[in-house]
Amino acid sequence: MSALANLQQVLQTHIMGEDEPILNLLVSPVRGTVHERLAVYSNAYDWRLIDALHQEYGLLAKLLGDEAFMELAQAFIDVYPSKFYSIAKFSEPLVQFLTEYAPYSETLYLSELTQLIKALIRSLEAADAPCLNFEGLAHVSEQNWPSLCFTFHPSVQYFSFNYNSYAIWQALVQEKPLPEVQLTKSHCVVWRKGIQSYAVALTVAEALVLTRLMQGFCFADVCEAVYDKGFKQEAQAANFVANLLANWLDNHLFSEVKRS
Amino acid sequence: MNDFLGFGLGLRPQHYSYILEHQPKIDWFEAITEDYLVAGGKPLYYLNCVRELYPLAMHGVSLSIGSCDPMNREYLKKVKVLADKIQPVWISDHLCWTGVNGLNTHDLLPLPYTEEALKHVVDRVKQVQDFLGRQILLENVSSYIEYRDSVISEWEFLTAIAEQADCFILLDINNIYVSSVNHHFDPLDYLNAIPSHRVRQFHLAGHKNCGDYIIDTHDAAIIDEVWLLYAQAVKKFGKVATMIERDDDIPEFPVLLAELQQAERIAKKLWKENVCIS
Numbered sequence: 264m265s266a267l268a269n270l271q272q273v274l275q276t277h278i279m280g281e282d283e284p285i286l287n288l289l290v291s292p293v294r295g296t297v298h299e300r301l302a303v304y305s306n307a308y309d310w311r312l313i314d315a316l317h318q319e320y321g322l323l324a325k326l327l328g329d330e331a332f333m334e335l336a337q338a339f340i341d342v343y344p345s346k347f348y349s350i351a352k353f354s355e356p357l358v359q360f361l362t363e364y365a366p367y368s369e370t371l372y373l374s375e376l377t378q379l380i381k382a383l384i385r386s387l388e389a390a391d392a393p394c395l396n397f398e399g400l401a402h403v404s405e406q407n408w409p410s411l412c413f414t415f416h417p418s419v420q421y422f423s424f425n426y427n428s429y430a431i432w433q434a435l436v437q438e439k440p441l442p443e444v445q446l447t448k449s450h451c452v453v454w455r456k457g458i459q460s461y462a463v464a465l466t467v468a469e470a471l472v473l474t475r476l477m478q479g480f481c482f483a484d485v486c487e488a489v490y491d492k493g494f495k496q497e498a499q500a501a502n503f504v505a506n507l508l509a510n511w512l513d514n515h516l517f518s519e520v521k522r523s
Numbered sequence: 524m525n526d527f528l529g530f531g532l533g534l535r536p537q538h539y540s541y542i543l544e545h546q547p548k549i550d551w552f553e554a555i556t557e558d559y560l561v562a563g564g565k566p567l568y569y570l571n572c573v574r575e576l577y578p579l580a581m582h583g584v585s586l587s588i589g590s591c592d593p594m595n596r597e598y599l600k601k602v603k604v605l606a607d608k609i610q611p612v613w614i615s616d617h618l619c620w621t622g623v624n625g626l627n628t629h630d631l632l633p634l635p636y637t638e639e640a641l642k643h644v645v646d647r648v649k650q651v652q653d654f655l656g657r658q659i660l661l662e663n664v665s666s667y668i669e670y671r672d673s674v675i676s677e678w679e680f681l682t683a684i685a686e687q688a689d690c691f692i693l694l695d696i697n698n699i700y701v702s703s704v705n706h707h708f709d710p711l712d713y714l715n716a717i718p719s720h721r722v723r724q725f726h727l728a729g730h731k732n733c734g735d736y737i738i739d740t741h742d743a744a745i746i747d748e749v750w751l752l753y754a755q756a757v758k759k760f761g762k763v764a765t766m767i768e769r770d771d772d773i774p775e776f777p778v779l780l781a782e783l784q785q786a787e788r789i790a791k792k793l794w795k796e797n798v799c800i801s
Binding site for chain 1: 736
């Protein structure tokens with residue numbers, strides 16, 4: 264290993280918190296001590312990463328309290344030191360960390376809440392794409408509707424949660440009393456309209472329509488699934504799906520329509 | 524690249540709306556490169572809006588030009604794509620390393636001023652410039668430690684890199700001041716040693732004085748000593764694009780604009796007195 268590579272490895276290891284002997288590589292300052300100077304780097308390392316996490320996951324801090332959030336952040340930094348060129352990406356493995364490491368893995372709604380918060384950030388930075396509007400569907404003749412398939416905007420993300428994580432997130436955002444944590448299936452969709460990101464809860468039937476459309480099923484197939492699963496009578500299924508499409512169209516969830 | 528760009532500010536999300544609504548009289552903005560290496564959406568929307576109104580420079584913090592890890596090609600490709608989109612007046616980053624072994628400290632760590640480090644950095648700057656198809660600017664960083672291995676001064680190291688790699692220098696006046704206090708040297712020695720033809724931009728910023736040392740925090744107003752050093756830099760280097768960095772405790776836009784106008788007043792007075800070289 265070259266002298267430069269060795270120096271960089273030793274200093275980085277020290278900054279990241281291990282007791283690496285480094286003093287023989289450094290000059291003593293005229294004022295103060297080498298330890299004080301090294302502490303500037305190691306303190307900045309912790310502070311910078313914790314601050315980056317806090318900026319993204321301020322809602323988690325609100326939920327857990329600042330002290331518990333600091334503990335979580337420090338534990339995460341120790342397990343997942345940043346491998347990303349951008350500090351904004353540093354939190355990528357946070358969901359995995361919360362799923363894998365106790366005590367967080369014992370309260371799995373935390374990882375679901377984290378997924379939801381991250382999804383809102385991702386949707387803000389997702390690729391641009393055209394937004395399908397009502398005019399884009401105006402030319403479609405009635406007999407072609409059954410075979411219509413929809414391409415979603417790149418910002419659209421669907422989540423199926425095992426806890427009432429959406430309700431907890433909503434209460435945190437709206438600064439309302441938190442609901443009790445419940446082990447119950449919940450669904451939501453996250454997307455961007457203009458330069459604002461949104462998250463909305465879905466019923467089981469709405470989630471079925473969304474996931475089938477995302478999987479590339481056409482209008483007729485989705486209507487059939489709604490009827491087959493017993494959510495609507497056969498005569499009402501098409502109306503139910505069409506109303507949802509109109510709502511999602513209005514909210515810029517689609518980029519394109521084509522015939523299967 | 525020789526045209527004088529004027530006086531600019533760092534582009535920060537807190538100021539997007541103000542800038543677009545008021546279109547303040549300012550010559551240019553400097554955008555943090557990494558904030559815009561995304562697929563699309565809000566950050567790029569605002570960057571494009573600002574670009575339609577002002578010249579932009581791209582200023583990176585992740586090049587890690589001095590690291591012993593291989594160059595991050597994925598990162599460089601994204602920088603090139605962004606540069607092709609927004610056509611910046613120039614691309615700058617720091618003379619430092621940020622991590623090794625695939626890890627990133629997200630800090631601007633100093634290099635030892637050795638022959639080995641010099642050759643290593645010169646080779647990598649040439650690689651980056653070849654890849655981007657343009658010369659880059661490298662900025663001097665603030666530092667808090669000095670290595671026993673160093674055999675030349677920081678200003679000799681910076682100059683040698685700029686000359687041998689044929690790149691330009693972004694001279695951070697506050698960083699020179701901070702390091703001069705931390706490492707007990709005369710900041711004028713630093714200024715006087717830097718070749719004028721390599722300097723394309725000045726940075727100014729505030730810092731935190733901790734008594735025995737100073738930390739480069741970018742969270743406060745510029746202090747008098749740094750303004751005085753800036754005046755010395757204007758005298759030596761002439762008309763050089765100048766901007767103020769503020770990354771924490773960011774005030775309202777007009778507060779920063781007023782601080783920038785102070786830089787403009789200092790520079791214009793000196794130009795008028797015709798005491799500068801160029």
